[in-house]
Amino acid sequence: MTEIRGEGIQADTLEIKQLRIGHHDYKVIQKDGLKNEDKHDMYGQIDYDTKEIELNKEYTQNEQVMQNVLIHEVVHGLFHESALFDEAHNEELVERLSNTLHGFLKDNIDVLNAVYGSDEEIIEVRGYDGKLISKERVIH
Ligand SMILES: [Zn+2]
Numbered sequence: 001m002t003e004i005r006g007e008g009i010q011a012d013t014l015e016i017k018q019l020r021i022g023h024h025d026y027k028v029i030q031k032d033g034l035k036n037e038d039k040h041d042m043y044g045q046i047d048y049d050t051k052e053i054e055l056n057k058e059y060t061q062n063e064q065v066m067q068n069v070l071i072h073e074v075v076h077g078l079f080h081e082s083a084l085f086d087e088a089h090n091e092e093l094v095e096r097l098s099n100t101l102h103g104f105l106k107d108n109i110d111v112l113n114a115v116y117g118s119d120e121e122i123i124e125v126r127g128y129d130g131k132l133i134s135k136e137r138v139i140h
Contacts (some may be wrong), residue, residue, distance in 0.1 A: 043059050048080050076094050
């Protein structure tokens with residue numbers, strides 16, 4: 001099991017550490033040879049108990065596929081964390097919604113970044129003794 005470290009998603013290296021769904025942080029792990037109980041290859045899976053999303057390394061080297069698989073597992077998680085347990089297990093519903101959501105995110109990511117993202121930075125000025133002199137919020 002290989003844990004990919006990094007903050008957020010970096011498209012070029014596909015580095016993801018964790019994602020917050022509802023009140024929980026889900027660890028995102030890229031794994032070799034991810035198989036279900038029937039020994040069939042899986043693209044990804046989410047474990048609501050251990051709060052882990054596993055992505056099959058073999059298939060998720062491709063950025064588009066990785067995004068799609070990730071969003072698919074996230075949609076499972078969104079339903080689960082919303083206590084919509086039947087929906088969380090409804091594969092067709094999850095598949096349809098995740099395809100639409102994947103497209104929505106792709107098509108609107110810049111707008112969403114502007115709405116939800118923040119380029120603000122906290123600048124702290126400290127004295128020689130480490131004491132805080134001033135704290136400022138700067139928005140770039
Ligand atoms: Zn699924």
